[in-house]
Amino acid sequence: MPDSDQNASATTFNQFASDNYAGICPEAWQAMQAANSGYVTSYGDDYWTERACEQIRRIFETDCQVFFVFNGTAANSLALASLCRSYHSVICHDLAHVETDECGAPEFFSNGTKLLHVPGPGGKFDLAEVERTITRRSDIHYPRPRVLSLTQATEVGTVYSATEISAASELARSYGLRVHMDGARFANAVASLDVAPADISWRAGVDVLCLGGAKNGMAVGEAVVFFDRELAEEFEYRCKQAGQLASKMRFISAPWIGMLEGDTWLKNARHANSCAALLAEQLSAIDGIRIMYPQQANSVFVEMPEAVADRLRVAGWRFYSFIGSGGARFMCSWQTSRDEVMQLAGAVRKAFSQDI
Ligand SMILES: *Cc1c(COP(=O)(O)O)cnc(C)c1O
Numbered sequence: 001m002p003d004s005d006q007n008a009s010a011t012t013f014n015q016f017a018s019d020n021y022a023g024i025c026p027e028a029w030q031a032m033q034a035a036n037s038g039y040v041t042s043y044g045d046d047y048w049t050e051r052a053c054e055q056i057r058r059i060f061e062t063d064c065q066v067f068f069v070f071n072g073t074a075a076n077s078l079a080l081a082s083l084c085r086s087y088h089s090v091i092c093h094d095l096a097h098v099e100t101d102e103c104g105a106p107e108f109f110s111n112g113t114k115l116l117h118v119p120g121p122g123g124k125f126d127l128a129e130v131e132r133t134i135t136r137r138s139d140i141h142y143p144r145p146r147v148l149s150l151t152q153a154t155e156v157g158t159v160y161s162a163t164e165i166s167a168a169s170e171l172a173r174s175y176g177l178r179v180h181m182d183g184a185r186f187a188n189a190v191a192s193l194d195v196a197p198a199d200i201s202w203r204a205g206v207d208v209l210c211l212g213g214a215k216n217g218m219a220v221g222e223a224v225v226f227f228d229r230e231l232a233e234e235f236e237y238r239c240k241q242a243g244q245l246a247s248k249m250r251f252i253s254a255p256w257i258g259m260l261e262g263d264t265w266l267k268n269a270r271h272a273n274s275c276a277a278l279l280a281e282q283l284s285a286i287d288g289i290r291i292m293y294p295q296q297a298n299s300v301f302v303e304m305p306e307a308v309a310d311r312l313r314v315a316g317w318r319f320y321s322f323i324g325s326g327g328a329r330f331m332c333s334w335q336t337s338r339d340e341v342m343q344l345a346g347a348v349r350k351a352f353s354q355d356i
Contacts, residue, residue: 016317031255282342
């Protein structure tokens with residue numbers, strides 16, 4: 001098959017599977033290209049990386065310490081490892097990415113720190129459950145709770161308010177725990193709440209934020225943002241040891257400049273969120289569909305008959321279904337168009353009509 005045909009077939013399927021199916025947004029691409037001239041010093045000791053760090057400090061309005069790694073699993077795992085000793089534990093939600101989707105990397109990089117997962121409705125913590133988990137035991141046979149890890153936006157597309165984060169942080173702090181935030185979709189949360197990034201991070205008690213880049217429109221890369229600089233001590237060694245120190249760092253850091261300088265990160269997130277809102281509106285009008293969680297970020301989770309989901313797949317639509325029987329996740333990105341949303345809604349209606 002000639003190359004051009006391959007390219008065509010690679011780009012023509014319909015999908016709401018994940019925001020990481022999207023490409024690189026123009027602003028990130030241009031910033032990467034701008035960094036591609038002349039010789040530049042390596043391993044992060046360069047102008048682009050410095051500027052990217054400054055942009056992150058600007059949007060968070062504080063003098064935080066910033067590190068760039070390749071992906072979210074590394075960001076979360078290394079951040080958690082830096083907060084814990086091997087006999088500590090991290091409290092996270094049942095659905096947390098660190099628990100369900102990181103192949104044990106947080107435990108691996110922290111040399112045995114245990115994840116204790118607790119339930120809560122809508123992908124968010126039930127703080128009474130968190131407190132029970134912290135206080136259940138205090139003997140040396142139980143891994144000592146050390147970190148509370150929140151995901152913002154959550155794995156089911158809901159968003160913690162600033163007040164909810166503060167309440168969780170205060171509870172954590174009252175027992176001497178630190179607060180980690182998995183912000184793979186932090187931009188979507190900021191856009192959804194329309195707040196200052198600081199209000200749902202350090203001002204609400206977050207010590208370390210893993211700030212997502214890839215799902216927001218970059219090729220690769222997440223930033224680990226330490227609001228408590230002491231916690232960042234020797235973090236660069238962890239990055240290097242874990243194979244997360246890019247030698248041509250500028251190509252990971254420069255896109256952040258493109259994302260942050262003109263507030264592209266929020267423009268992308270607002271767009272993805274609004275596509276999800278449109279989709280939720282369309283799907284909720286269909287008889288037989290139940291929206292499973294409030295649509296607050298860039299995803300919509302629905303319950304629909306298995307036969308309808310099967311027909312959608314046969315018609316070429318890609319999406320995830322992993323939450324309960326019949327549950328489907330539709331995820332929007334910076335690249336999703338409102339046309340695509342309407343096409344999907346039409347395809348769902350058609351799949352239902354075949355049912356009768
Ligand atoms: C995608 C995602 C990550 C990062 O995953 P990687 O594939 O390791 O980049 C982390 N947390 C959440 C909630 C995610 O959805």
